[in-house]
Amino acid sequence: MSPNTLLTQTLTAITPADSAMRQQARARLDQLAIPHGALGQLMDVAEDLAAITRTMTPSVKRKAIAVMAGDHGIVAAGVSKFPQAVTVEMVRNFLNGNASINALARQVDASLTVVDAGVAGDLTELYQHNALWNRKVAPGTADFSQGPAMSRAQAIQCLEVGIEVANYLAETTDIYATGDMGIGNTSPSSAIIACLCGCDIATATGRGTGLDDEALNNKIAVLDNALAINQPTADDGLDVLTKVGGFEIGAIAGLILGAAALRKPVVIDGIISTAGALIAASLSPACRDYMIAGHCSVEPGHRIALNHLDKAPLLDLRLRLGEGTGAALAMNLVDAAVAVLTEIATFEEAAISQADTTITTPQSQENATS
Ligand SMILES: Cc1cc2ncn([C@H]3O[C@H](COP(=O)(O)O)[C@@H](O)[C@H]3O)c2cc1C
Numbered sequence: 274m275s276p277n278t279l280l281t282q283t284l285t286a287i288t289p290a291d292s293a294m295r296q297q298a299r300a301r302l303d304q305l306a307i308p309h310g311a312l313g314q315l316m317d318v319a320e321d322l323a324a325i326t327r328t329m330t331p332s333v334k335r336k337a338i339a340v341m342a343g344d345h346g347i348v349a350a351g352v353s354k355f356p357q358a359v360t361v362e363m364v365r366n367f368l369n370g371n372a373s374i375n376a377l378a379r380q381v382d383a384s385l386t387v388v389d390a391g392v393a394g395d396l397t398e399l400y401q402h403n404a405l406w407n408r409k410v411a412p413g414t415a416d417f418s419q420g421p422a423m424s425r426a427q428a429i430q431c432l433e434v435g436i437e438v439a440n441y442l443a444e445t446t447d448i449y450a451t452g453d454m455g456i457g458n459t460s461p462s463s464a465i466i467a468c469l470c471g472c473d474i475a476t477a478t479g480r481g482t483g484l485d486d487e488a489l490n491n492k493i494a495v496l497d498n499a500l501a502i503n504q505p506t507a508d509d510g511l512d513v514l515t516k517v518g519g520f521e522i523g524a525i526a527g528l529i530l531g532a533a534a535l536r537k538p539v540v541i542d543g544i545i546s547t548a549g550a551l552i553a554a555s556l557s558p559a560c561r562d563y564m565i566a567g568h569c570s571v572e573p574g575h576r577i578a579l580n581h582l583d584k585a586p587l588l589d590l591r592l593r594l595g596e597g598t599g600a601a602l603a604m605n606l607v608d609a610a611v612a613v614l615t616e617i618a619t620f621e622e623a624a625i626s627q628a629d630t631t632i633t634t635p636q637s638q639e640n641a642t643s
């Protein structure tokens with residue numbers, strides 16, 4: 274990588290979240306007028322937000338969801354239940370405001386940006402739409418069951434698309450969420466997870482949009498063979514993205530890197546977004562600090578990837594959709610985490626009696642007198 278590209282500048286700008294601010298937040302959370310730790314995972318997110326934003330009063334009001342779209346040559350091997358045309362059709366649906374992500378983004382008052390990172394179909398008539406970015410790297414990846422999905426230059430290009438989106442939105446955004454659209458994209462996601470988490474491809478592969486047993490077995494065989502042909506370097510995110518990735522997955526990884534460089538939180542959606550998160554973490558381990566895992570989907574590889582990133586998902590609702598839906602839903606809980614940190618009084622502030630540290634049970638009284 275040459276030193277002056279957007280990617281290298283962004284990687285250089287990423288530093289770990291602030292541990293002093295994390296400690297300060299934890300100290301306050303420990304003193305809240307509740308039984309110790311009683312708000313559970315919301316308190317962990319509150320601590321993360323303080324460390325990410327370097328303030329005890331983080332704001333996550335201005336929410337931006339970016340849906341990265343791209344197509345996949347590997348659909349020719351019969352790995353998805355739906356035809357490739359659905360990718361374009363769903364992009365149109367997003368722009369008309371009628372998709373699942375539109376409904377859930379409205380619910381949390383989040384903006385929606387749709388990025389053509391590599392859709393196979395022609396979107397020319399839609400580019401006039403302000404919410405759609407034309408950053409088509411190529412009309413779909415190559416079929417990675419035959420050779421690499423993309424060139425190394427294209428992998429860097431799609432990462433930089435995501436960084437560009439993060440930077441463009443930065444001025445009006447407190448918190449990002451990732452989303453994806455691309456028929457066939459659970460296949461590259463499972464392949465990325467197998468490579469970067471070091472697990473068997475069969476354990477990381479699921480039914481996607483609803484494959485039956487026979488089609489699932491075919492998907493596993495296709496992916497197993499694709500990994501044997503491509504031999505991605507197991508711990509090299511750029512090589513893995515190049516050989517078995519997708520343009521929208523690279524753009525998701527770039528969005529995460531961009532958010533981390535800007536010191537803003539980013540809520541990660543389902544298996545496709547989490548595959549992007551693995552690529553991002555492989556390029557910059559510190560960027561993991563800025564990720565909030567929105568949910569855990571039904572796809573078996575998703576749990577493996579979240580464990581590898583050491584991220585506890587906020588929701589487990591049997592979702593298996595993508596588009597950013599799980600991340601949008603989790604934004605409600607991120608709002609709640611801010612309220613926990615900024616609105617709840619401590620024992621001292623609210624003049625509430627603290628827990629007894631010398632609890633007297635009949636047994637301990639007996640011990641004391643004997
Ligand atoms: C109508 C429709 C809307 C979607 N929205 C998200 N996906 C999700 O399903 C696709 C991945 O599954 P697979 O790898 O099995 O193709 C992606 O487009 C993902 O975003 C959809 C899929 C369909 C059919």
Ligand SMILES: O=C(O)c1cccnc1
Binds near residue numbers: 459482543572592595
């Ligand atoms: O985990 C996801 O987000 C997912 C699962 C199946 C299909 N599309 C997306």
